[in-house]
Amino acid sequence: MLTNRQLLVLQVIIDEFIQTAQPIGSRAISKKDGVSYSSATIRNEMADLEDLGYIEKTHSSSGRVPSEKGYRFYVDHLLSPFHLSSSDMRVIKHTFDRGMVEFEQVVQKSAKVLSDLTNYTSIILGPEVFETKLKQIQIISLSDTTAVAILVTNTGHVEHRSFSVPTEIHPSDLEKLVNILNDRLVNVPIVKLQEKLYTEIAQLIDTFTSDLDKAYQYLKAALLDEQPVKLYVGGKTNILMQPEFKDIEKIRSLYSVIEREDKLANILRSNSDGIKVSIGHENKIEEMADCSLITATYSLGDVQMGTIALLGPKRMEYSRVISLLNVLSNQLSKTFNSWY
Amino acid sequence: MLTNRQLLVLQVIIDEFIQTAQPIGSRAISKKDGVSYSSATIRNEMADLEDLGYIEKTHSSSGRVPSEKGYRFYVDHLLSPFHLSSSDMRVIKHTFDRGMVEFEQVVQKSAKVLSDLTNYTSIILGPEVFETKLKQIQIISLSDTTAVAILVTNTGHVEHRSFSVPTEIHPSDLEKLVNILNDRLVNVPIVKLQEKLYTEIAQLIDTFTSDLDKAYQYLKAALLDEQPVKLYVGGKTNILMQPEFKDIEKIRSLYSVIEREDKLANILRSNSDGIKVSIGHENKIEEMADCSLITATYSLGDVQMGTIALLGPKRMEYSRVISLLNVLSNQLSKTFNSWY
DNA sequence: TGTTAGCACTCTTATCTGTCGAGTGCTAAA
DNA sequence: TTTAGCACTCGACAGATAAGAGTGCTAACA
Structure with missing residues (x-):
């Protein structure tokens, strides 16, 4: 257990070092307001604090700087509640x-x-996608061969992916697909999306035409891309x-x-x-x-x-x-x- | 006009300096492959090149480094077409x-x-928004009081803005508004958006209920926010x-x-x-x-x-x-x- | 027993000095 | 025109020295 004086010395050293980034000597401490001991006394305390591992010397005849243990102690015990200016x-x-x-x-x-x-x-x-839920999926065709998929979450977050659409996929197929997805996926947590896409939706798609399946393959790739x-x-x-x-x-x-x-x-x-x-x-x-x-x-x-x-x-x-x-x-x- | 030998010397100096970042001395140049003059000769040429401003000394007895004028000349005249490895x-x-x-x-x-x-x-x-055109506007309600507006351009670029919706604005008003906007604004260059919104659309809105006008005010603010x-x-x-x-x-x-x-x-x-x-x-x-x-x-x-x-x-x-x-x-x- | 003054000692930092080597400019010879 | 030779310049480096900050220890003091 540290004595009150040791606490005081430690506090002064750290406070000072935080401001100046310079090692603090015994004399500097003894001259501080609130410290009424001579530098020799402080030196003794500093030697003890060093033995305990709270402060260190940068070289054999330098002032002391806080050690990591010292900072840890400072943060845990010496921090006065601070009022922002x-x-x-x-x-x-x-x-x-x-x-x-x-x-x-x-x-x-x-x-x-x-x-x-x-x-x-x-x-x-x-914000992590964690716990956020899908609000809506939209697909907008840009040209015959490209489209952009847009996902909106309930937190107002928007993700979008461009992807290329092979000509053999008909726009109406995409539309149908989006309707299905919106039906099934709205309010599904984003983290569950992948799972849902692979099981439930995949099965559903199977019952439709193979064209739809192809569209699905493309869209899936776009949606499941890792999110930055x-x-x-x-x-x-x-x-x-x-x-x-x-x-x-x-x-x-x-x-x-x-x-x-x-x-x-x-x-x-x-x-x-x-x-x-x-x-x-x-x-x-x-x-x-x-x-x-x-x-x-x-x-x-x-x-x-x-x-x-x-x-x-x-x-x-x-x-x-x-x-x-x-x-x-x-x-x-x-x-x-x-x-x- | 520089002589061929001066060109050679300048080229060697710059090539060498680009690699080593060290001043180049006359001896180092004379020993280079492709250079068949003694260091003394090179020294004379270097003195001339320095007078002309193509190279500089870092101190009175140092080797030479290229000056900005030297780099400029190098880039303009000495650059050999380079084949990527x-x-x-x-x-x-x-x-x-x-x-x-x-x-x-x-x-x-x-x-x-x-x-x-x-x-x-x-x-x-x-990509600058310059010259890109609006493909579609979408508005998706997230809750009673918030919504997100999404703009898609013909280049596949997606911009989105969340905005708060006062409760007095009815979702159906927003929907109507979006339809109007899409009617009028699709294929309008993004840079013209602001202008259009302020003139043409503003007039159009006037003919509708004041509710729509309020919704418009909100949406406009969201859309015209400066784009990063x-x-x-x-x-x-x-x-x-x-x-x-x-x-x-x-x-x-x-x-x-x-x-x-x-x-x-x-x-x-x-x-x-x-x-x-x-x-x-x-x-x-x-x-x-x-x-x-x-x-x-x-x-x-x-x-x-x-x-x-x-x-x-x-x-x-x-x-x-x-x-x-x-x-x-x-x-x-x-x-x-x-x-x- | 706790505190302090005093002093020798340590280590860093800055400054100065002399030496070495790289490189130049100039001159004279090839 | 080119080159060899030589004196000169300057930076980099290694010691040497001095100043200053700070410590640890001892002995004296309250």
């Missing part, structure tokens, strides 16, 4: 007040606000401003992760609920060992819809960032719930 | 052979191929590998441009036809003064559809890159033309 709140309110009606727009603006306010990189995982993950990243270049990333190699390896949207999406998805903080090596991805990732979820009703996250150096303004994510995830949930 | 061709063919049917997919894969093959950053400007530019960027991190960008400041300023999609789109749009090379300060954007940008266009029939570009250091493999862009822009045009 009124200017922060104003910016957020202002963003959400201008009555946006489109999903992408809301998410994109949110990502921008987040990265602008924090100078970190924001990542938002768009919707990921919105804001402020990618903010990372470049952080002094811990003055090394090009680090930037390169980190960017190589950020560009891999599928990987990133998986990481974000792993957060089931609430706010989660991953510090340094707590991140499963080796390349993110120098970063912290803070994720929060937003939802539609009771259904979790997506994830919103901030990626920055381990030396993050945890308190502020967590408050911001809280406010923003609530805003997102509120906005979406107001729509449906 | 068979492996390059294979990669491209392989990408386009797998029967893609969707616009976004094709463009995205193209961007990836380009950046992978060159280790530069590829930028593709998606479609820009696909591949291999952003490739820039980090170039030795000329080992300085973080340069990366930051360059990335700040790449992230500004609207700005980037404007630059690409300025290329009207064929292949265009912008070297260093020839780029209007100050931040791109250390880069070269090579753009090519692709088209549907006679109509120019979009632009495809590569961004790299001034020290680019111009010959290969130009060939690649040629092949790829043709492939794109061919693919799209085969669809419609």
